[in-house]
Amino acid sequence: MTRRLIRALSTLGSRRGLYALALAAAAVGVAVVVVAVISQTSPPVPSRSAYGHLNASTAPTPAVRDRHTSPSPGASHVTTHHPTVPTHHAPATPGPTRQPLALTTASPPTRIDIPAVDVHSDVIGIGKTPGGGLAVPQPGPNLNKAAWYTGSVTPGQPGPSVIEGHIDSVYGPSVFYRLGALAIGDRISVTRADGRVAVFTVNAVRTYPTHDAFPTSIVYGGDLSQPTLRLITCANFDEAIRHYTGNEVVYAHLIALKR
């Protein structure tokens, strides 16, 4: 590089020399810009293939997929959900009870684990702001924790249980930074205060470009008959106003219960 530059300088004045110098400067310039672009960090954006179906009961049952195929601890008391043959204590007792897979006792969530995007967080309870909106974790020890909306059902109860998290904070990436990388079939485990673990699988990942487009009645309502989970974070950053203008919502439904 330097030799080339010296040669270019020594032949300065000649046309070839000037072109060589321009070429060298351009090459270095492009390289520097490429390095700068590569070193940018940005939250993943949901892929089109993760669009999925909002209504879990009409969604085609995805092939159960676990990117991190580690055997789950305490799998001896797993209650598995099968769409056609519901069993309550599979596989130990195959006697089919007609009871749907659900927890009828309320117990707030304490922890959320999403191995596919490396999310492992405590869960706090959160209510509404005086203005009636969903409050968000504030600066302090809870800023980067996931938060369960206390007005929604507890995970595993029939109905949508709502858990939100920041995508980023002034300190950088936050708990749901990588939520956009979730795919259909990914597993979400939510541990409750009573020790039960509700395991959900993703059936849709949706981005709503504006806060106005946020489908409140679907996110907090929708199908009330089966236990579902909604994960909410921000999306669609607007460079002009320096704010996220929209939201990402992950829709998942219960597939197993663990002790």
Place this chain on the structure above:
Amino acid sequence: MRARTKLFAPLAVVAVAALAGPASTALADSGSTTYSATLNQINHSGGSGMLTLTLTGSTARIQENWTGLAASFGGAPYPHVQHIHIGAQGVCPSTAADTNHDGVISTTEGASAYGAIGTTLSVKGDTSPASGTNIKIAPSGPSTNYARTITLDSKTIASIKAGTAVIVVHGLDPSTLSKQAQKEKSDLVPSLPLAATSPALCGSLNAMPVGAPQTGSGSTQSIEHEGLFGLGGGLLVGAAGVAIWARRRTDKATDFVS
């Protein structure tokens, strides 16, 4: 900023409605508020459920799902009368409400928490408090998938808006009651046993959060390493400059030759 948006929101809605014409549902939608209630078990009923209510004027579109309640009563599907209770604290009673210590919170014992019947959530016909114990029009069996649009009276609407409305589903499996309670009569309908009318599910009705949560600061969206971009850009501009200068020299040389 938010306040200003709020102020202008009604104007925007009017404008949209005017543009879209009378067929538009924009106006109706904007006047709706949706509420939800998580129906948790009370008196160890073993049930769970959820209800959503969309209120537009005095019209309430109700969707409700519950499961795990007593299945049958005297060989027939167990009737579960259910109501919107109003006018009290807007909460569900704790076990402390069992003032006669029979192990059951009766409908009357729970009233200081959730209040009196405001609306009966029957499957058909009358929805007034008068039909509160009419088991013929109550949902029945261990679970239900309830969807009904009804007109609410002003008292119920006021209570819902004040945040004091509570959904209560009644009807316990008698065998789960204490010996003492099994012998007791209903506080609502003396001809029925206590179990038949005692609360089984309860949940306060609250407005769904409005708008969308603001869960990001944008810190990971700002341009990082701006210096590198400056250096690279500078080098590119310089290269272009040198190239143009070289070309002009070439052009001059050409001119000289010709």
